[in-house]
Amino acid sequence: MSRELPGAPEDLVRAELNRADRLRRSTSANRRLWRAAPIVAGACVVIAVLGRVAGWPGAVALAFLLLAILSLTLFVLVSRRPHALSDQIAVELDEKARLEGELRSAYYFAGHESRDAWVDYHLTRAAKRLEGVDWTSLYPAARAGRAKAATAVLALATLALALFVPGRAGVFASAPKSATGSAERGRTAADALPMTVAEILARLDKLLVAAEAGKGQAISASDVRGLLEQLEKLKAEQNAEALNRKDAAKQSKVPTAADLKAFAERAKKAAENDELSPEVRDSLADMSEKLKEEAQAQASGDKDPQDASSQGETQSTETAQAQSGNSNKQDGGAQSVKEAAGGGGVGVVMMTGDASSSKEAGLGVGGAAGDNPKNGQMNDLGAALRKETVEAAQENEGEKTVTGERRQTERGSATATYSHTATADAARGRSAAPPTVPEARRQALRSYFIRKQ
Amino acid sequence: VTTTTTAVNESIDLFRERFTGITREVGRRIVGHEEVVNLTVTGLLAGGHVLLEGIPGVGKTSLVHTLADVMHLTFSRIQFTPDLMPADIVGTNIVQERSHGDGGGAFFEFQPGPIFANVVLADEINRATPKTQSALLEAMQDMSVSVGKTTHKLEQPFFVLATQNPLEMEGTYPLPEAQLDRFFFKLKVLYPPEEAMHSILERTTGITDTPVQRIVDGKDILEMRHVARAVPIAKPVQSYAIRLTLGTHPDSPHNTPMVKRYVRYGASPRAAQTLVVAAKIHALNRGNAFVSADDVRAVALPALRHRILLNFEGEADEVSTDAIVNELLGGVAP
Numbered sequence: 001m002s003r004e005l006p007g008a009p010e011d012l013v014r015a016e017l018n019r020a021d022r023l024r025r026s027t028s029a030n031r032r033l034w035r036a037a038p039i040v041a042g043a044c045v046v047i048a049v050l051g052r053v054a055g056w057p058g059a060v061a062l063a064f065l066l067l068a069i070l071s072l073t074l075f076v077l078v079s080r081r082p083h084a085l086s087d088q089i090a091v092e093l094d095e096k097a098r099l100e101g102e103l104r105s106a107y108y109f110a111g112h113e114s115r116d117a118w119v120d121y122h123l124t125r126a127a128k129r130l131e132g133v134d135w136t137s138l139y140p141a142a143r144a145g146r147a148k149a150a151t152a153v154l155a156l157a158t159l160a161l162a163l164f165v166p167g168r169a170g171v172f173a174s175a176p177k178s179a180t181g182s183a184e185r186g187r188t189a190a191d192a193l194p195m196t197v198a199e200i201l202a203r204l205d206k207l208l209v210a211a212e213a214g215k216g217q218a219i220s221a222s223d224v225r226g227l228l229e230q231l232e233k234l235k236a237e238q239n240a241e242a243l244n245r246k247d248a249a250k251q252s253k254v255p256t257a258a259d260l261k262a263f264a265e266r267a268k269k270a271a272e273n274d275e276l277s278p279e280v281r282d283s284l285a286d287m288s289e290k291l292k293e294e295a296q297a298q299a300s301g302d303k304d305p306q307d308a309s310s311q312g313e314t315q316s317t318e319t320a321q322a323q324s325g326n327s328n329k330q331d332g333g334a335q336s337v338k339e340a341a342g343g344g345g346v347g348v349v350m351m352t353g354d355a356s357s358s359k360e361a362g363l364g365v366g367g368a369a370g371d372n373p374k375n376g377q378m379n380d381l382g383a384a385l386r387k388e389t390v391e392a393a394q395e396n397e398g399e400k401t402v403t404g405e406r407r408q409t410e411r412g413s414a415t416a417t418y419s420h421t422a423t424a425d426a427a428r429g430r431s432a433a434p435p436t437v438p439e440a441r442r443q444a445l446r447s448y449f450i451r452k453q
Numbered sequence: 454v455t456t457t458t459t460a461v462n463e464s465i466d467l468f469r470e471r472f473t474g475i476t477r478e479v480g481r482r483i484v485g486h487e488e489v490v491n492l493t494v495t496g497l498l499a500g501g502h503v504l505l506e507g508i509p510g511v512g513k514t515s516l517v518h519t520l521a522d523v524m525h526l527t528f529s530r531i532q533f534t535p536d537l538m539p540a541d542i543v544g545t546n547i548v549q550e551r552s553h554g555d556g557g558g559a560f561f562e563f564q565p566g567p568i569f570a571n572v573v574l575a576d577e578i579n580r581a582t583p584k585t586q587s588a589l590l591e592a593m594q595d596m597s598v599s600v601g602k603t604t605h606k607l608e609q610p611f612f613v614l615a616t617q618n619p620l621e622m623e624g625t626y627p628l629p630e631a632q633l634d635r636f637f638f639k640l641k642v643l644y645p646p647e648e649a650m651h652s653i654l655e656r657t658t659g660i661t662d663t664p665v666q667r668i669v670d671g672k673d674i675l676e677m678r679h680v681a682r683a684v685p686i687a688k689p690v691q692s693y694a695i696r697l698t699l700g701t702h703p704d705s706p707h708n709t710p711m712v713k714r715y716v717r718y719g720a721s722p723r724a725a726q727t728l729v730v731a732a733k734i735h736a737l738n739r740g741n742a743f744v745s746a747d748d749v750r751a752v753a754l755p756a757l758r759h760r761i762l763l764n765f766e767g768e769a770d771e772v773s774t775d776a777i778v779n780e781l782l783g784g785v786a787p
Contacts, residue, residue: 087689091787100741100745100747101690101743101744101745101746101747101748102741102743102745104687104689104690104745104746105685105686105687105690105743105744105745106743108687108688108689109685109687109743116683116685117457117458117460117461118461118683118684118685118742119685120457120458120461121457121458121461121462121742122685122742122743124458125742126743
């Protein structure tokens, strides 16, 4: 007690308390910071990886990293900002320094004017005890070496992923292109649409030219197999509309049976080329077979040239109808059945083309009105019948398992609905039994529900 | 400031020296009850009265005797019985004859009862009727007795140590809660441990009695009371004492589940006064010029246990008020 203090005891108490509180907050903030930083950095890495997979721009991950750094910095600044001391803080510091309540009491009296000898003595003694407290040892700086290292590594990983690792889209875009199949591998969403036969053959032509020119190494089996799959898909879908639409756009490039046969021969020859890899040769052989089948199918379809020509006309008419906004034309172009005129058979079917749409519809079996003498004749009926047969085949439920499953599902739900309704009715409507029918009225009631023959 | 702080420092040292001296001398005769001795002296220095509860033969009466010897105070003992009258305690007016030289005739003269002493031992206080108990308790509260139209002040320091036996309750008149509240502390004198029993036998079965030294007198006691009340207490610590007191009430926001369930009435404001004054003495005894929450906690049990009135459920479940106070000490944040 004999040692003199450098200033007023209350000022010393307050100064020591503030210093201790700064250290306390700093330590606490650092501890929480380095507990959260690796987690946040890890989240940034995850976002960067997701961004690479999903094809997000690298700036997204960088923005997240920047946001995380800013958030943590803000947290540290807010945690360390000076704020007023409270009794609770004084209690915490007191307990930490094991001052047995002296600091808490001194903090209270240091902030009050009313003083006496006892308070002075108390403050003086508290100030001297506080001078001897080593707050830095009580609140040591957070080391957190592993947390710091982990945070740094994860942050660098985020930067590397964002700046140097290309995304999935980037990987496909920047993949090395082969001599022949670059377009096939780097197909965009538009290319993912089913190709037409002409397109398939054009690409096949490129491959075969390369094979014939002795550049077999540039051909990959996947290129050939891709074309083969396209061809099979086209056939399986039997998407006549898509085929017609694309073929209509490229009217001059519709392949004939002879073309297909020629391609089949070329593919077969190429398949016998020893320079090519076995996989490519197998694929080319398969392609040759497939094209041969297509050629045969087309040859059998072209046996009736009139049907073929009429089919082409019908298709062109439908295309024109689809493109036309004129309602009159649409009305005129539609198939319609009218009552039989005087000179006809059983009925009059009027098939009109684009050219005759604005005129009186021509007669079918029974007549040949209109400018086009072929309209309404047998070949038109044949084409229409064939089309309807194809459509009917597509609607055949017996051949489609999916349709069957759907129908079963519908039946199941119908049953469930019925049982639910029955339960509700039983619970509410049939709380009382229906009145019995008098014996005298039974016959009349029975005859009421039985239809008289 | 240096002068005043030095004086304060000397006051604290003197207080501690005296306090330690009293307990040391009492400890020469009373063995194994250091806590009871400390708290009894605390009650004396606080200006309160202490109720000692314990089975017969554990040294309650010896403790009071020894205290009176050590403190050089007048001592009287009142054995409470059912036929004890208030006049037997406070005194009565008796007729006296004047001498012929003074003119002769008779006059009333007040004959002080045994309560006119510095230290009064009210042995087995619960055996007297409530009327007699009230006479003593009035004197304890007002520090004076009224006989007829005359009020007689009791000499200071006035300190009552009452004892009661918790076992033999038949034919007794338990002190009502209002009168229990007038006791500063209620101390439980437990059976001494085996080691202490050896010391007791060695000191009490020999030829000579263990002598004790007089440490303080009445004036010193009053001085010590003054010093004890000068100790400053910070408001947050005072708030803790208040919260503890309020926490004994079943409708208080500071209470605990046991208080809610078992307590009918909680402690009075006098309990908070007791907590603060006793905590100041406890702090001084530790050499501190301030009161901490630990000081309050140290004296909470003897200060609150007899001020909590249990409800029917608490009585039926034989809940101890000590358990309630201990739960309160754990539940109320300092």
